[in-house]
Every structure is written in structure tokens, then in C-alpha cells.
Amino acid sequence: APLGNRGYCPSRDGGWGMADCYEGGLTAYMARANENTLLLPQCETAGCLEHIDEICALEGIDGIFIGPFDLSIALGIPGDFADERHINAVAHVLDVCKKHGKLAVMFCGTAEAAKGYFAQGFDSVTMSLDIAVLADAFRAVVNTALN
Numbered sequence: 001a002p003l004g005n006r007g008y009c010p011s012r013d014g015g016w017g018m019a020d021c022y023e024g025g026l027t028a029y030m031a032r033a034n035e036n037t038l039l040l041p042q043c044e045t046a047g048c049l050e051h052i053d054e055i056c057a058l059e060g061i062d063g064i065f066i067g068p069f070d071l072s073i074a075l076g077i078p079g080d081f082a083d084e085r086h087i088n089a090v091a092h093v094l095d096v097c098k099k100h101g102k103l104a105v106m107f108c109g110t111a112e113a114a115k116g117y118f119a120q121g122f123d124s125v126t127m128s129l130d131i132a133v134l135a136d137a138f139r140a141v142v143n144t145a146l147n
Contacts, residue, residue: 003034003060038062040105043093044070052093056100063103063123066093094121 010017013036014029022029039060043049044067055061068081068090077083090106097104098121105124106117109132114125 040065040103042067044074046074049089049093052096056096056102061102063105064093064097065105066090067107
């Protein structure tokens with residue numbers, strides 16, 4: 001509050017209710033939280049893609065986070081990121097974000113893909129899943145130890 005409508009729980013961002021950010025009371029905390037929170041809707045559906053310009057134009061939207069797997073499924077090409085329809089959809093979202101001065105954020109699975117998305121102009125890239133990164137690290141440890 002006063003933006004949106006959601007519950008309250010003193011969590012990590014506010015030191016579980018004990019951080020200095022609570023000086024001034026709950027209302028002051030909520031104002032700071034609103035100033036320091038990004039709103040990044042995910043573009044994962046054909047409907048979102050169709051209305052991406054309208055979505056990016058909304059007050060309070062800080063950017064768009066592209067979920068490439070769900071987007072590819074919505075486009076009828078599950079996991080085929082090399083398909084022109086997926087490439088064009090991703091480029092379109094990026095272009096619209098830039099047009100509106102919004103952040104463009106992409107999810108990908110590898111450091112090489114992340115490098116490519118940064119080169120393409122994305123502001124941020126989320127790479128892999130924490131469990132996959134840990135599994136890869138431990139595989140490397142085991143391979144080094146056993147070979």
C-alpha cells in the first residue's frame with residue numbers, strides 16, 4: 001500500500017521488521033519499499049506478446065522479463081529457440097522495452113546464451129537455475145577428483 005493490494009510480512013528486505021528502514025513507521029517503510037521494488041511482468045504468452053506495447057506503456061511497469069520456454073510453448077514451438085518466430089518475438093519485446101525506456105530481462109540456460117543476450121541489448125539476464133548451477137559445479141568436482 002498505497003500501490004496495489006497485497007498482504008504484509010516483515011521479511012528480508014526490512015530485516016524482518018528490525019532494520020533501520022522501519023524508522024518512521026510502517027508507512028515510511030512501505031514508501032521506501034515501493035521506491036525500491038521493480039515490477040517486471042513476465043512475457044510468456046501469446047496474449048502478452050500481442051499487447052506488449054500497451055503493457056510497457058503502463059505507469060509503474062519497470063520492464064519485462066521474458067520466459068523463453070513458456071513463450072516458445074505459447075508460440076507452438078516448444079523449446080525451439082532457433083525458430084524465427086521465437087527469435088522475432090524476443091527481438092520485438094526487446095525493441096518495445098527500449099522504445100518505452102523499460103528494462104528488458106531474459107532468462108537463459110548457459111553463459112554463452114547470456115553473453116549473446118547482453119550483446120543483443122538486454123539489460124539483465126537470469127542464467128540457469130540455482131540447482132542446475134550447483135549440480136554442474138559438483139559434477140566438475142567429481143570429474144576432477146576421479147580423472
